[in-house]
Amino acid sequence: MAETLRCDVAVIGAGTAGIAAERSARKNGASTLLIDPAFRGTLCANTGCMPSKLLIAAAREARRIEQADLFGIEVGEVRIDGPAVMRRVRSERDCFARLTRESFDKLPDGIAVHARARFEGPNRLCLDDGRAVEAKAIVIATGSTAALPPPFAALGDKVLTNESVFELPDLPGSLAVVGSGAIGLELAQAFAHLGVRVTLFDRDETMGKVRCPAVHDALSTIIRRDLDVHLGVDVKPEVTDNGVRVRWSGEAGSGEDAFDLLLAAMGRPPQLDGLDLGKAGIELDDKGVPVHDRQTMRCGDSAVFMAGDAASDIPLLHEASHDGAIAGRNAAAFPAPITTARHVPFSIIFTDPPLASIGKAEADGAVTGKADYSDQGRARVDGRNEGVLTLYAQAPHGTLIGADLVAPAGEHLAHLLAWAIERGTTASELLEMPFYHPTIEEGLKSALRTICAATPIPLPQDQDTGTPPGA
Numbered sequence: 001m002a003e004t005l006r007c008d009v010a011v012i013g014a015g016t017a018g019i020a021a022e023r024s025a026r027k028n029g030a031s032t033l034l035i036d037p038a039f040r041g042t043l044c045a046n047t048g049c050m051p052s053k054l055l056i057a058a059a060r061e062a063r064r065i066e067q068a069d070l071f072g073i074e075v076g077e078v079r080i081d082g083p084a085v086m087r088r089v090r091s092e093r094d095c096f097a098r099l100t101r102e103s104f105d106k107l108p109d110g111i112a113v114h115a116r117a118r119f120e121g122p123n124r125l126c127l128d129d130g131r132a133v134e135a136k137a138i139v140i141a142t143g144s145t146a147a148l149p150p151p152f153a154a155l156g157d158k159v160l161t162n163e164s165v166f167e168l169p170d171l172p173g174s175l176a177v178v179g180s181g182a183i184g185l186e187l188a189q190a191f192a193h194l195g196v197r198v199t200l201f202d203r204d205e206t207m208g209k210v211r212c213p214a215v216h217d218a219l220s221t222i223i224r225r226d227l228d229v230h231l232g233v234d235v236k237p238e239v240t241d242n243g244v245r246v247r248w249s250g251e252a253g254s255g256e257d258a259f260d261l262l263l264a265a266m267g268r269p270p271q272l273d274g275l276d277l278g279k280a281g282i283e284l285d286d287k288g289v290p291v292h293d294r295q296t297m298r299c300g301d302s303a304v305f306m307a308g309d310a311a312s313d314i315p316l317l318h319e320a321s322h323d324g325a326i327a328g329r330n331a332a333a334f335p336a337p338i339t340t341a342r343h344v345p346f347s348i349i350f351t352d353p354p355l356a357s358i359g360k361a362e363a364d365g366a367v368t369g370k371a372d373y374s375d376q377g378r379a380r381v382d383g384r385n386e387g388v389l390t391l392y393a394q395a396p397h398g399t400l401i402g403a404d405l406v407a408p409a410g411e412h413l414a415h416l417l418a419w420a421i422e423r424g425t426t427a428s429e430l431l432e433m434p435f436y437h438p439t440i441e442e443g444l445k446s447a448l449r450t451i452c453a454a455t456p457i458p459l460p461q462d463q464d465t466g467t468p469p470g471a
Helices: 016-027 043-047 049-066 082-104 182-193 213-224 317-333 377-381 410-422 427-431 440-453
Strands: 004-012 032-036 112-114 117-121 124-127 132-140 174-178 197-202 228-231 233-240 243-250 253-259 261-264 304-306 346-349 355-359 366-372 388-394 399-406
Touching (some): 004 016, 016 032, 016 132, 043 082, 117 132, 132 317, 174 182, 174 233, 174 253, 182 197, 182 261, 197 233, 197 253, 213 228, 213 388, 228 243, 243 261, 346 410, 355 410, 377 440, 388 440, 399 410
Parallel strands (some): 004 032, 004 132, 132 304, 174 197, 174 261, 197 228
Antiparallel strands (some): 117 124, 233 243, 346 355, 355 399, 366 388
C-alpha cells in the first residue's frame, strides 16, 4: 500500500509564494510539507527579476558611456562584448539562484517533498512518486509560465521567452519583441541599448498598461528613440533559413521584416495544469483560476488557499510573498479566518527611466497634479531631463490615492509615493516635509501644489515662496 504523508498544511510549489506560505504556516504552529518537483529556486532568481536587471545594468552602463560627450568627456570607440555581457548575466543569476536553493537545506527534516502533486480530494493529494498526502489545509503556489501561442511555439529555437532568453551565448544582431508589458519593455530597451536592432510589437495601443496619456506619451517618446514600435497590430511570425520573418497589420499600417530571433513577452498565465482542480471542491473562474478572497487567500469556504502568480492577481514578487504569508497563516488557523488589509497596488517597470504605477487613477472627486521632468533642475544637471509624473488625489482634502510616472529615479519616487498613499497622506502634508535642493524629489512640488490649489485645504505657508527655479 502506498505511503500516506500527513500534515496540517501542504504547500504545492516552492517559489517565492510557496516558501513564504510554508514558513508562515510553520511559524504559526502547523506541521507542514513543501511539495515541488525540482526545488530549483524562485522565478525571480532564475528567469525573472534578477537576470533581467543584470542585463538592464549592462545596458544602462552602455547608455551612460554613450552620453559622456554631453558632459564634455570624450570616449574612444566603445565595443560591446556580447558573450561577456551574457556570461555575467548568467554568472550572477546563478549566484542568486544558488542562494535561494541553499535556503531549502535549512528546512527541518521531512518538510521538502520532491514530487509533483495533484488533487484526489479537497484534503488529499496524489504524488507522482506513488505516495499520497493528507492535509487539513492546502496552499496552491505553483506560479506561472510564459504564454507561447501555437504560431509562436512553431518557431522552435528561434523563439525566446523570459525562461530562455538569458541562456543566449551572445547578443543577437536583431530581435523582434512581441508584447509591451513589463518583460517586453524592459528587455526590448535593454537589448537596444546594447546595440541590438529591436522592433517592439503589441496588439494593444498602450504600452505597460499606463493609465495617464501624458505619461504614455513621454514613455512612447523615450522608447521610440532607441527602437521601432508598432502598436495596435496583429503579428504573424514564420521561420526562415536565417531566423524569423514577422508580418504585422493594423489600423496604423502593415509591414514585414526579418529578425535573427523573436522574444515572446505576451504574459505569464497561472501554472495550474495537472492539478486536477475539479477534485478540489472549489469554484473556478472563466479562466480556470480558483476563486479566492485576497484578504485571506482562501477559496470560498474550503480548506484550499491560493498564493503568488498562480492566484493571477498581481504577479509581482512582493505581492507573492505577502500572498504566501497570508495564505500560510490562514491555512494554519483554519477554519478561523484572519483577514489582512492589502498594500496599495504598486508596480515598477525598469525601463530607463523607470515607469511606475501606484494606487488608483480615478475616483469620485479626484484631482490631478503633474510634474514635467524635461526641465527639472536636478534632472538637467544629470542629463536625465525627460519624463512626466501625474499624481491623483481625493477631494476635498487632497488625500493622495495614486500616481503614474516615467521619470529619472522613478523607482525611488514610486516608493516614496506608495508609502505616502498607503498612510493616507494629503498633498498639503507632503509639502510640509523637507525637500533637499537640488534633488529629483523636488520635482514633486509642482504636482502637489496643483492638487492643493484644487482643494479647499490651503497651501502650507512655508512652501508658498522660496523654491529655486527649475526645482
